[in-house]
Amino acid sequence: MWRFIGSRLLQAIPVLFIVIALTFFLVRFAPGGPFSTEKAVVPEVKRALEAQYHLDQPLLVQFGSYLSDLARGDFGPSFKYPGRSVNELIAAGIPATAELGFYALIVAVVLGMTAGIVAALSPNTWRDYLPMSSAMIGICMPTFLLGPLLVLIFGLWLEWTPVSGWGEVPGDKILPSLTLGAAYAAYVARLTRSGLLEVLSQDYIRTARAKGLPNFIIVFKHALRGSLIPVVAFLGPAFAGLLSGSFVVETIFQVPGLGRFFVQAAFNRDYTLILGSTVFFAVLIVVFNLLSDVLAAWLNPRLRSGLGDRS
C-alpha cells in the first residue's frame, strides 16, 4: 500500500512541474503587467517596482528562483497587496472555499439521496422519471448558467434569498451552496437509484419482505446501507471537485474564497498569486484523487489484495 502511495506521489511531480511551468510562462506573456495602471507610472518608478519583484531578471532566472522558493513552501510576495505573502492570502481564502464546499457536499448528499431513493422505490413511474430527468439536467447544466438562473428566480423574482455575498446577510449562503452542489447531487441521485435498485432485488431483501417488515425499515435499515458503497466512493473525488471547481460559483456570488481571488489575481496580473493558487489547486486535486483511489482500494477487497501482491 505504501509503495502504491509513494509511486503515485512520484508521478505527481512531473505533472506539477508542467502545471507550474505552463502557468509561469503563460501569465508573463499576457499583455499588461502587474504595474500597469490607469494613472501612468513614471518610468523610474516602474523600473524600481520591477526590480523589487525581480522582474528585471531574465525569465529563466526568475523561474529558477521561483521553483527554489516553492520547494521551501514559499509562494512569494503578492504583487497587488504589498507586504502580504501569497501563502497568507491563500490561507485567508481557504475557510470560505472549504465552507462552501462542505455545504455543497451536504446539498449533494441530501438532495441526491432523497431523489435517488424516491426514484428507486417506484421505478418507471413519474416519481422515477421526474427526479431522474431533473438529475440529467443538473448534470448537463454548467454552474455559470445554473447560478444566474437561481439568482434570477429566487433572488430577483421571488426575493427569497440574497443575490450574492457570503456571510454578510442571512441566507446568502444558500444559493452558492445549491448551485455548486446541484451537479453533484445529480450524480449522487443516479448512483443511489441504481445502487438501491440492485440491492432491492437481492435475496435478503426478499427475506425481509417475507418476514413482513414494513417497507420503511426494509429500505432504510437494510437496503440503503448496501447501496451506498458507490456513493461513498464518489464523494472523495467529488469533494476535490467541489473545492477546486468552486471558482465559477465564487465569482458569480462574490464569495471571498480561493477561487474568486484566483480569478481576480489573473485580472490584476498578480503573477505570484496566480501561480500560487494554481499550484495549490493542482496539489489539492492530486491529493484528493490519490485519497479516493486509496479509499476505493480499501473498500474493494479484490483491489486491496491486488495491491498487497505487489508490495
Add this chain to the structure above:
Amino acid sequence: MISIRTLLLISLVILTACSGGERRVPQGIKDGILHIGNGTEPQGVDPHTTTGIPEHRIQQALFEGLVGQDPKTLEPIPGVAERWDVSPDGRTYRFYLRHNAKWSNGDSLTAEDFRWTWWRGLQPALGNEYAYMMYPVKNAEAYATGKLTDFSQVGVRVVDPYTLEIELNAPTPYFMQLLDHQSMYPLPRKIIEKFGSPTDRFSLWTRPENIVSNGPFKLTEWKLYKRVTVEKNPYYWDAANVKLNGIVFYPTENTVTEERLFRSQQLHVTSSIPLDKISRYRQERPDELRINPYLGSYYLLINTTRPGLNDARVRRALAMAIDRESLIKNVLSNVNFPAYTLTPPGTGGYQPPTLLKFDPEGARKLLAEAGYPNGKGLPNVEILYNTNEAHRKIAVAIQQMWKANLNIDTTMLNQEWKVYLDNRDTLNYSVARAAWIGDYLDPDTFLNMFITGGGNNDTGWSNAEYDDLILRKIPAMKTHEERMAGFYQAETILLQEMPIIPIYIYSTKYLIHPSVKGMPANLLDHYLFKQVSLEPDT
C-alpha cells in the same frame, strides 16, 4: 438511517443560521462605532506603496499631515502644524508644528519625522507611484528620478524640532492641498526601520500589532476579506474632540450586496449604490441618498495618429455629434453631469471656455470640410473600452449618435482591463474610453495630462503652445486670475484640437444613514473622520 433526517435538519439550521447576527447600525450608534462600506479589499495601509481610494479612506483615519482640509470647503485647516507662513514670493513655506503632536505609542512627533518620511517617499528604489505629488518641492523630482543623490539639496529643511521649512520650484497655489495627500503624511521611522529596509515593499510594519500612526485613530484589526478596524488614538493631540470611538471598514465590492447591507442596518455609509436602486431611494428615502459632483471626468481618447482622426475637424465633429444630456438621462440614470470641457467647471474657482456644444448640423459641416461628406470615406472608427456594462452602454449610445448624426459606422471592442491599458498605452486603438479623477482642486490636475509625451496623454497629440502654457507660463504666473486665464487659454487649445472628447463629469453616489453627522459631501469625496459623529434620531 434516521441520520438522513438529522442531516437534513442540521444542514437547514446551518444554512439559515450561518450568517446575520446583530444589526450593526443601532449598536454602532450606541458604541460610537462607524460601520462603513469601503469598496474593495485594501491593498495595504502604507501610503507610499498604495494608491487606491479604499486605502486612502483608512489612511485618512490613521494619519494626519501638516495641514488638513475642511470637509465642507476643502480649505486648509491646521493639522500637525498649528500655523504657517508663506514667503512673499510664494516659494517658501514655514510650518510651526504643535508641541503636543504624538505618535500612537506616545512618542513625540517632530519636524524630522516629516523630513524622513518625504525622503522615504522619494527613494527611487521604493517605487512610490505617488512620488510626483512631491514634485513641486525644489529638486524633489530630480531626486526621485535618480538624477540627484544628495537629499540635502531637496527643498525640505528642519529648522528646529518643531519648525519645518519647505522650498518650492515655483509658487504653487495648490501646494497646501498636496500636504493633505496621503503620500505626504508622516510615517514612523523607528517602526519602519525595525521591520526592514525603508524601501522594502514587503515589510510587515503596517500590521496591526506593529503599526504606529499619528492620526485620530489607530489600526487595531485587519481581517483579510472581512474588515479593517480602527480605534480612537488616545495620544492624538485633539483626541478630546474626536467623537467616534472607532470605525470598521468593510470590503464591499459587490454594490448589490452593499445596498442590502445598508437596508438591513449593517452599514452606516456605503461606498456606492447600484444604478437601478437610485430611483427607488429618490422616491422613498431621499434623505439617505447622496449624489454629488465629484472631481472626475469621463472622456474618449482619440488616437490622433490614425488617418481620418488626425484631422482636428473630424475630432471636433465627433465631439459635437454626441448628445450628452440624452446619454446621461437615458443611460446613466441621471446621476452625472454633462461635460463640455475636460476640467469640471468650478475646479478651484476655474470657469472653462464654452466652445463645445451638441450641434449635429455643425458637426456634419465640419466632417464635410474635412473631406468626408455624410461620413463617406472616413476610415473605420472603433470604440475601445474595458469590459464593463456601463462602459458598453455608453459606447453603444455614442455609436448610435454618430450613426444618426454623422452617418459614421463604428465598431465596438471590449477588452480585459490590463489588455485595454496596454493598447491605450501603445496607441493601438482609434477611440477609447478613459477617465481621470483629479488629485487636487486645480485645473492643473486635468490639463497637465495632455502635455507632449505626458504619461497619461495616450493620444499621440502634441501642441507646442499648450506645452509652453502648462509647463512654463502658468507656473510663473503670480495671481489667481492670471493663472485661471492661463488655464482657460490652454483648455481652449485642447477643445479646438480635441484630442479627447469630454463626456460627463463624475458624481459620488452612496447611501448614508441619517444618524451620521459631520460628514458633508465635497468635490474630492474626502472625509475628515475626526469630525464625524453618530447621533440617534431625536
